Amino acid sequence: MRYAHRAESNYEYSNSTKESSDECYAAESMIPGVNTHPMTQIEPETSNLKKMSIITTTGLTKVYNADQVPVHALRGVDLTIDKGEFTSIVGPSGSGKTTLLNIIGGLDEPTEGKALIDNTDLTTLSDRKLINFRLHHIGFVFQAYNLIPVLTALENVSFIMQMQGRSSRECREKSIDLLKEVGLEDKINKRPSELSGGQQQRVAVARALASKPAFVLADEPTANLDSVSTAELLDMMLELNEREEMTFVFSTHDQRVIDRARRVVTLVDGKIDTDEKR
């Protein structure tokens, strides 16, 4: 129920993603008996697809050209993540986890390949539209510096909804609900500096959920946390995943976190090495 509105908010982007849906269409057309002509029968098929995969990357490569020597951070990553998955991206340092998440999150552009996120090919979006896309479709949790230090937990969570242009009453009520959900009902008026690292990350998760995103992206969300806070944060994320069917994609180095993921994608040297669902 909570995320039911998402269908409408996707809608405004679906026009700009016509080209990108050709990709899906190409795949579909392989199925016998399906009309291969675009725009006629394709709609029901794609909307079916829409429901399933939230993230689809094809042949994603990223080459950094700093310091004259090109660095191949990603060397062709094909990854599909469906709605409701709880995916951990793992791999040694420098294997390209952050790079991959940044591209999926619309924070960086691939050198080659495509990232189809919530049915939108991000490479087709202008800078302005991309910011707006992130605001409405993706929830972010970073390793640190997630929160605005001068705002309370409540204000931090409300802020993103205010940016989305929702009424202040709705922002407030929804923020309180979310902070309750992450177990911080008694901390709503505390500033980040008055919260522990684990509590700050939970506020960040609440903030990420507040925008009613298609999925939550988290680059090493537990890297700065002790084991107790890590476990608590993970419990909470898993619960949201089960109860709300919220999709989480996160990177981590922490074996205890990896152990609890439903799907573990291992990157080695910019390529997917193993992809294990459990």
Place this chain on the structure above:
Amino acid sequence: MFVNILKLGWKNVWRNPARSGVVIIAVLLGTWAGIFSAGFFNGMLQDYLHKQIELSIGHMQVEHPQFGDLYNPKYSVSNSNEIVSYLEAQPYTREISAKSIATGLAQSPHSSFGVTINGIDVEADTSLAIEQYITEGEMIDTTSRNPILIGIELAERLDLELRSRMVLSFQDVTGEITGGAFRVAGIFDSFIDQFDESTVFVLQSDLNRLLGNMDAIHNIRVDMDDLATAEMHAEEIEQAFPGVLVKTWRDIAPDLRYTFDMMDLTLYIVMIIIIIGLVFSIINTMLMAVLERTRELGMLRAIGMNKSRTFSMVMIETVFLTMVGAPGGLLLSWLCITYFGNVGIDLSAFAQGLNQYGIGTVVYPSLTWSYYLNIMLMIALAALLSALYPAWRTLKLKPVQAIRKFN
């Protein structure tokens, strides 16, 4: 959303209270210093203007329309008694003095110099301004024969001392050259060199006898309570007495007005210099604030805060930073100007030389409302301008680069 960005901007100002405090105090003191010094110099100038007016010009002067052309003494004000009684009856009049005037040559055995000779009626005009500037000797009176009051500059030029004899020669009402010998009764030092070198005062009866018209009045000077109404009353008088010309202080001394305008400009230039200094310190502070918040701003951009919002957030923050101090500075300077405007600032202890420039040693600062208003506008404009650069820096921010720094 705008309201939320406003609130956030305000809270951001107080992130680093010490640093913001320094800027706020700098703005406050800068505003105060700029405005108060403007008030101070304006007060000095007003004092100078009033002295000038008091000494030589008055607020209005009534003359024969042709007298001003060549100072020909035959053009006297014919119905001067009537005009004087009329003016005495007017509520705006504070003082009236009627004098006869001749222009001619002052000669000593040494040298000669062109002067304006004022014939004053020491019995009728009991409070002649020149009296207070006499530094040697005393005011002329009817007890001595042909006494004359000369300025210190003329005394030096003609090498005259108290009780020296000198000769004045000029045209009489018929156009003949006439003249007489006078004895220096007093020497004045008005501080206005030009005045001190070319103005002399003699008894009206002495001058008029030589001019050949005992009733000659060439100039009736009126001082009023409010000099701003001079133009209005000048017209009334001209209507009541069609045969005369009434000039106001503005007509008589356009140079005073020019001085005034220049002073105004100078005051603004001083303020602009102060504001430029403030702008740099504000930009510096805000750049620091933006740079040390790169990660946070990157995070905000990453989660979906668009450029115009981060831009306006920093703009608002800068404007707040400026606008907290400015009204305080305005208020403080207003209080100081009002207080010292009444009490006066006594500079006699460390500014002996001021008199040379025609400025009194007690300064009464004053400033018009329009100046306050203009300063307020200038500061607001400066705040906006200094906000632009730091805010513009946020536009170049790339969220990934900002976030990369986490690791």
